[in-house]
Amino acid sequence: MADNVRELRKSPEASEQRESTTVVVVGAGPAGLTVANLLRRSGIDCVVLERRSREYVAQRQRAGIVETRAVRMFDSWGLADRVLGGVPYDGILEFRVDGERHLVTDDDGSEGPSARLCPQQVLVQKLTAAYLADGGDLRFEAADVSLHDLAGDRPTVRYRTADGTLRAISCAFVAGCDGDHGISRAAVPDGVLTAHAFDHGIGWLTVLADAPPPAHPLLAVSPQGFAAHFPRGPHTSRYYLQCPPDDQPDAWSDSRVWDALRARLGDPALTPGPITDREIFRLRSLVHDPMQYGRLFLVGDAAHIVSPMGGKGMNLALYDADLLARAVRDFVSDHDETGLRTYSQRCLRRVWNDQEFSHWLTRTLHDAGDDTHTGPFHRSLARARLDRLFTSPAAARGFAELMTGPDLAE
Template sequence: MTQPVQEETCVVVVGAGPAGLTVANLLHGAGIPCVVLERQSRAYAEQRQRAGIVETRAVRMFQDWGLDARVLGGAPSDDVLEVRVDGRHRLLRFGTDDDGPQALLCPQQVLVANLIATFLDGGGDLRFESSEVALDGLTGQRPTVRYRSPDGTMHEIACDFVAGCDGDHGASRAAVPEGELTAYPFDHRISWLTVLAEAPPPPHPLMAISRHGYAGHFARGPLASRFYLQCAPTDQADDWPDDRVWQHLRTRLGEDGLVAGPITEKVVFPLRSVVHEPMRYGRLYLAGDAAHVVSPVGGKGMNLALYDAEVFARAVRDFIADGDESGLNSYSRTCLHRTWNYQEFSRWMTEMLHDAGDDSRTGPFRRKLALARLDRLCRSRASSLAFAELMAGLA
């Protein structure tokens, strides 16, 4: 049997999504060697359509590390969320009152493509189409990560730390022995049909509430839009032909003249949340969806992944530079504090936006409560400031 190719580095990053690529760029900028392994091709990684808002906290992070021009350059700022309740328009501002940067509209595929280009242009080691990834020796001094390269060659990389950034179903969390992590799952009992279409984006992120159910409209580029439609949990994408999609969007958004375009993707998915504690096992540090999944309402999933990435990168930098282990030891506690804060915010928004519409699921009393919350959010300065801080990631 052919022996694996033996290699060494400081950090192996498993997964080239927002968390993994941010870890890699921050470590590379600090002069710390790392290798990034990604199961998919570069083309696939750069086309994955996901969240589109980079919160204020994350913008400041990229500025602090000198990456904002390369990673976020050209992305428009927007601190306004439009909410329509039974056709009535309301604008919620989630910018902050200081003179710092505001949130940016940057679709995930654009952010990922920029992070990949920045890392590779700087000489970073990013290996696409890495299969059969396996992690060993995580509680020892030198873990190893094995994988098969596209040409069939097995590699074994010895390292000091592993950043597990390969998502909810990746190899990283699966390598943790049973019983070492506690999962806290939650089913929101709400499903969405998500639609990607070649249609003009809205001026601002748009959420619409009516008795027909929730609908959302978000920019995914200058000529592309992502739409969301609340649907029955038993629905399949085939239950929603294009004509039905556009009919419901026009009704729920209150836009009879909504411009239709070719639909390139339709997927039904349930809204769910889960947190795995702790976010560390030995020398494996879980980040992003590998550690937690957040309901998409509020746009916190990607931003939470970026936060995890910076906490980990700072901890490794401090350890390498000064032998300071405090950041590594507090990694899980630090990240989980923000994780649960974001989970609470996302659940609050999810409940409010859906309860305020179709009351067949929760009843008229819950609908009236949710409408009162929305009204207070739009009328109360204190409520709007608290909302803005959470949206900006500064709370």
């Protein structure tokens, strides 16, 4: 299909510049940029709108592992070498229980590229570069974005440019990729979506520091509570500490952070470094059903939030993006509406599968440590689950499949 064809003209009704495209993508995070890149690969024109600046989006720190299934998805589109930075991930995850080390692999025995340690900002930077290099239309600092006529054949997306110009884009589809607090889901009429929400009652202090990364992603259980240590670059680490969900970041001085990490990670010699960022967030899960309304399709965090345990959030977004791009391609090239009609059903099957795995891992690693809230019975159950993971080959294979991202039969 030809590149974006737009008819710019003044609308006397709103003094706005009007144009047309096939897909408007709202949001330039991993979900939106993946949708856009896959559409470009399919010869389908689209416009990406992002309310933040390019500099802000490129530096946003988030998840760090692109799971095996997602790597193979990019590879199938011929994009893996272009958009996946970081280093190959050896698939080894370290569990440390009361200081005792246990190594578990996510190698499920399948052939093909493996997971990669790729911080979100690196993925976003490379997706942005690939999209622009292929002639993509990416507009940062798009303010006051609003969605109209989503139930009709030609929705309209309105926004204001950085210089104050009003624009209106007519399109066939809108991809809502602007996260949990974006305007896409808010544009769906009340009563259309059912929200399934769960608060785990757990808080995490997350700390970014200029400190040596671990040899393997590390999850630790101790009577003092859960802790984790993940690489975020050759000289940068992300740490997590279980805390009350209503705790405050300023209650955690640098010395308190490092003392808690040494105790919970079972590493008295842990090397500290300058802390560059810290915040506290609640572990929660959320699923909106369905993930589509009219010509609007919700992608990633706009449709679902998953507890960060297991690293499924960004990877679910990439899965959604792949399904949506293929569905739009089938409709445009073959007038086949099957993918569009079943988009929500197919996405939600994996969403609930990953929600269950994440919930299982969250409860296991938190219940196995500090039993103040769960009690000794649940603590013993969680410890038994960990023992089974470390000693049963069948349990280890099941864990590896879920970490890798199983290919669910359609």
